Amino acid sequence: MTQKTNNNILEVIQVENLRKHYNGTYNGIMALKGISFSVKRGEIFGLLGPNGAGKTTTINILTTLTPPTSGVAYVNGYNINTKPDKVRASIGLVFQETTLDTHLTAEENLYLHALLYGVNKKDFITRKREVLKLCELWERRKSPVSQFSGGMKRRLEIARALIHFPKILFLDEPTVGLDPQTRNKIWDYIFTTKKQKGTTIFLTTQYLNEAEVCDRIAIIDYGKIIALDTPENLKKMIGGDIITLRTTDNEKAFAQIKEKLPQCKIKRIGKEIQIEVATGEEFLPSLIKTITPKILSLELHHPTLEDVFLELTGRKIRENNTPDTEDIFSFNLKSFLALFKNNNHKNTNGH
Amino acid sequence: MATNTANFFSSKSLRALYVIWYREILLYWRNKIKVFTSIFLPVLIAVAFGTGLGSILEFRHLPYNFSQFLYPGILGLSISVMSITSTLSIVWDREYGFLREILVAPVSRSVIAWGKILGASTVALIEGILLLFTAPYFNLVLSPLQIGEIFLVIIIFTLGVAGLGVFLTSFVSRTESFSLLLQLFIAPMSFLSGGFFPLNSLPLWLQNLARFNPLAYGIDALRWTILSGNLSASQISTFTLHSLPSCIIALLIFDFIIILLAFRAFKK
Ligand SMILES: Nc1ncnc2c1ncn2[C@@H]1O[C@H](COP(=O)(O)OP(=O)(O)OP(=O)(O)O)[C@@H](O)[C@H]1O
Ligand SMILES: [Mg+2]
Numbered sequence: 001m002t003q004k005t006n007n008n009i010l011e012v013i014q015v016e017n018l019r020k021h022y023n024g025t026y027n028g029i030m031a032l033k034g035i036s037f038s039v040k041r042g043e044i045f046g047l048l049g050p051n052g053a054g055k056t057t058t059i060n061i062l063t064t065l066t067p068p069t070s071g072v073a074y075v076n077g078y079n080i081n082t083k084p085d086k087v088r089a090s091i092g093l094v095f096q097e098t099t100l101d102t103h104l105t106a107e108e109n110l111y112l113h114a115l116l117y118g119v120n121k122k123d124f125i126t127r128k129r130e131v132l133k134l135c136e137l138w139e140r141r142k143s144p145v146s147q148f149s150g151g152m153k154r155r156l157e158i159a160r161a162l163i164h165f166p167k168i169l170f171l172d173e174p175t176v177g178l179d180p181q182t183r184n185k186i187w188d189y190i191f192t193t194k195k196q197k198g199t200t201i202f203l204t205t206q207y208l209n210e211a212e213v214c215d216r217i218a219i220i221d222y223g224k225i226i227a228l229d230t231p232e233n234l235k236k237m238i239g240g241d242i243i244t245l246r247t248t249d250n251e252k253a254f255a256q257i258k259e260k261l262p263q264c265k266i267k268r269i270g271k272e273i274q275i276e277v278a279t280g281e282e283f284l285p286s287l288i289k290t291i292t293p294k295i296l297s298l299e300l301h302h303p304t305l306e307d308v309f310l311e312l313t314g315r316k317i318r319e320n321n322t323p324d325t326e327d328i329f330s331f332n333l334k335s336f337l338a339l340f341k342n343n344n345h346k347n348t349n350g351h
Numbered sequence: 352m353a354t355n356t357a358n359f360f361s362s363k364s365l366r367a368l369y370v371i372w373y374r375e376i377l378l379y380w381r382n383k384i385k386v387f388t389s390i391f392l393p394v395l396i397a398v399a400f401g402t403g404l405g406s407i408l409e410f411r412h413l414p415y416n417f418s419q420f421l422y423p424g425i426l427g428l429s430i431s432v433m434s435i436t437s438t439l440s441i442v443w444d445r446e447y448g449f450l451r452e453i454l455v456a457p458v459s460r461s462v463i464a465w466g467k468i469l470g471a472s473t474v475a476l477i478e479g480i481l482l483l484f485t486a487p488y489f490n491l492v493l494s495p496l497q498i499g500e501i502f503l504v505i506i507i508f509t510l511g512v513a514g515l516g517v518f519l520t521s522f523v524s525r526t527e528s529f530s531l532l533l534q535l536f537i538a539p540m541s542f543l544s545g546g547f548f549p550l551n552s553l554p555l556w557l558q559n560l561a562r563f564n565p566l567a568y569g570i571d572a573l574r575w576t577i578l579s580g581n582l583s584a585s586q587i588s589t590f591t592l593h594s595l596p597s598c599i600i601a602l603l604i605f606d607f608i609i610i611l612l613a614f615r616a617f618k619k
Contacts, residue, residue: 063455064455065451065454065455085457085459086457088455088456088457089457091455093455095448095451095452097448098448099448099449099450099451099452100448100449100452101374101444101449101452102447103377103378103381103382104374104377104381108377112370112373112374113452113456115366115367115369115370115373116367116370116453116456116457116458117456117457118363118366
């Protein structure tokens, strides 16, 4: 297999100055204004951006569905412009909109896909069982897809994209419009896949907490990549963590911090003291030792990607964030991620 | 085109061709209404002509049996409709997204278009076979050789009709508009197909117009093959516009051109 030679490529996706101009009724739209980035083998790479930023356009170009106006990209070592068939054989893709055949059953959808990608019968039978169990649709495998809920369809689509052991899995907003429980399930599923098969995952999202769990993210806005790093590093760009403190004697505490802990920025806001510091966790013990007045309340707030987006563009990424669903979600994800990171030493985070 | 033909016959392409074709057959099989109509029509014909409708249609002044004249026309029109409406699945797939799943697979576009055309043609052949079971009600005797010829004609004929369907699908994005577009095409084409009355009884300008109608060639070809056991060549030539060889040549040319156009349209 020619694929073999590509197994040791470190950068499975390389994008060089991609541009895409859509011809429109008026002047057309420059959907991508020259983007460049690369994705490393085995990482979860997120493309974060608001509606119309160019996320789907990027995915369509990388998966050879749309030709770029200019620029070049390599996917699994193959040029998207000259070797589209090779690219398509290396990838799995879950579109933003559902692309299941609702006339057919779950199993038949998987079967047609396996045939299209040349998975042999024996592999298919074991693989089918594996993916259907994983996405908890094994019992429903004989039901027509038209009877599935949105979340079930989404899970089946991801399962389908995995049937042929793709090297790279593209997910265009995999959890959009789903409830928090389903979103969690889908993420569990994405992590398991990555862990078991070492699949590289390229996903787009508008949800900040989803971007948060990616190994690296690129923030895209109006067809340009305005930042690219690990979520941790991006947030450090903001200037560190924020500690909010209330004591019985704020005057005295303020003076003490100023004198003994010069590395932080300090402000008094009403009845509270606000401290901005690079790494809050490391700073807290020395802070507690330093001040003598009794501490009434102490809060450590990490900057979010929302802060990053706000800093970079002066806007919020989405007009109406829904914090209620996001809270439950980010909590679960974080604990899940912590578990995951312990099992799997990686170097992408730099620490 | 040239780059595709090189790997077209690889086992990978053949397998992909099989998948697209297989799904068309599955879709047909799942579509209860379609299966029902394809069985219903032969049954209706059997009941109607078995109980004597044929004798009402016997016109004394005609030198041939009118219901025997009618039979290949009914068959030809039903298989054309079956074939062209099967390509509706492309529009459906486009509207509901499944087409993208196929397009992103490592399969060339011409293979996809071929799979759709062959699928539509197969469904039409099934319909044709079901209809051939009613031949005895028209007192038609069909030899095995004739049945082979009829199958060949059906295949050559419906490939082109399916190609026309695939070609037309590229102009519409919604299922309803496609149905309307089809009616726009099917109605005048059926009228000028010679299915219901001999084309050579029409005014000359209409006859000339019918020379551009692929259905007319298909139905004449079916007449020649289906009726050859009962009627002599001179009898058949009294109600056909074209000879069998010219029908076959015209159909093959039509197939070639329309399938090429269908590929080009499908690629964009
Ligand atoms: N086929 C097309 N023809 C013309 N313009 C298009 C086409 N597809 C996308 N665009 C335009 O390109 C820009 C980027 O669209 P794209 O779909 O890539 O955004 P997105 O980041 O995926 O947004 P969303 O979060 O809403 O899915 C938008 O301004 C859109 O209107
Ligand atoms: Mg999108």
